[in-house]
Amino acid sequence: MKKLLTLFFLCLSFNLFARQTIPFTLAGSGHIIIKATVEGVEGNFIFDTGAGLNLLFDKFAKKLPPRQSYNFFTGHRATGEPLNIPIYHSDKLKIGNAEFKNQVYTTFALDIPGIDGLISLQAFQHTALTIDYDKKEISIGQLSAADKKKYIDIAVADYAGRSLDIFTDVKVNDSITVQVMLDAGAGQKSFWLSDRFMNTLGLEKTAFKVIDKKSEFDSTKVTKIYNGTIVRIATENGLSKVEHPPVFFVEGLIYEGKTSIEWLGRKIAISIPDKKIYIIR
Numbered sequence: 001m002k003k004l005l006t007l008f009f010l011c012l013s014f015n016l017f018a019r020q021t022i023p024f025t026l027a028g029s030g031h032i033i034i035k036a037t038v039e040g041v042e043g044n045f046i047f048d049t050g051a052g053l054n055l056l057f058d059k060f061a062k063k064l065p066p067r068q069s070y071n072f073f074t075g076h077r078a079t080g081e082p083l084n085i086p087i088y089h090s091d092k093l094k095i096g097n098a099e100f101k102n103q104v105y106t107t108f109a110l111d112i113p114g115i116d117g118l119i120s121l122q123a124f125q126h127t128a129l130t131i132d133y134d135k136k137e138i139s140i141g142q143l144s145a146a147d148k149k150k151y152i153d154i155a156v157a158d159y160a161g162r163s164l165d166i167f168t169d170v171k172v173n174d175s176i177t178v179q180v181m182l183d184a185g186a187g188q189k190s191f192w193l194s195d196r197f198m199n200t201l202g203l204e205k206t207a208f209k210v211i212d213k214k215s216e217f218d219s220t221k222v223t224k225i226y227n228g229t230i231v232r233i234a235t236e237n238g239l240s241k242v243e244h245p246p247v248f249f250v251e252g253l254i255y256e257g258k259t260s261i262e263w264l265g266r267k268i269a270i271s272i273p274d275k276k277i278y279i280i281r
Helices: 002-017
Strands: 020-023 030-037 041-047 053-055 071-075 082-086 088-095 100-110 117-118 126-130 137-139 151-153 155-159 164-172 176-182 191-194 207-216 222-229 233-237 241-243 245-251 257-259 267-271 276-279
Touching: 020 276, 041 137, 151 164, 164 257
Parallel strands: 041 117, 053 100, 176 257, 191 245
Antiparallel strands: 020 137, 030 041, 030 088, 053 117, 071 082, 088 100, 126 137, 126 267, 151 276, 155 164, 164 176, 164 233, 191 257, 207 222, 222 245, 233 241, 267 276
C-alpha cells in the first residue's frame, strides 16, 4: 500500500510540473499567434507580453455566456492614452492542455481579421514560459539547469492583480542605460525610445523622419514620432544586441523605452517567479 501511495504522488507531481508544448503560428509581422479557449470557445490570440491583461475582442466575447461587471481598470497605452475598460473573470482559460482558472480579462471593440484577442503574461505568473522561434513552440513548465545558464534580469510590474508587465535594462549606443518594457505584441524589430533621450545621445531631430501618428482608438490623439536608426541596442550584460536597429523616438512615451522580444534570442524562457529571462539559444 505504501508503494502504491508513493507511486501515486510521483505521478501527481509529474502531471503538475511536466512541460506542456503548444504550437504557434509566427505571422510575417513577427506576432506569435496561439489557439486558446475561453469558457470552451476556441479562438486565435496574439501572445502579448505587453498587453497587461487578457483582452477579448467584442466579436469573440459575444460568443461567451453573458456577464455583467461593475469593476473597471484604467490602463494606459505606451503613448499615455488612457483606456477605461471593464474587468471580468473567466471560469476557465485553456491554452493547449494547460488550464487556468479565474483569469482576469477585458473586452474591447477592436477588429483584426483572424484574431480574437490578446493573451497576456498573467496566466504564467507562477511558471516558466519558453518560446522557441525556430520550432514555433511555446512550452509551459520547469526549466533544466542547462536552460538557466544565461539570463537577463527583469522587473515585474503587477498592478494590484489587474495588469502585469515586464521590463529590463538595455544599453543604447554603448552610452546610456534605459529601462524598456518588453512587448511581444509589438511583433519584430520594434524599438521605441522616449524622445527625451535624443539630446542625451547627441541626436538631431532634423536627421530623423517625422511621423504624425493618429491613435487607432481616438482619432483626435496624434503622437509625434522621430524615425531613424541608432548605432546599437544591447542587453545590459551584452548577451543580446542589435546593430543599427530601426528606432522610433516617441513624444509622450510613458516608459523610457519599449521593445519587441525576438531580438533577445531564438529560444528564450520568461520566468516571472525568478524575475529573469533565460537566453537558451
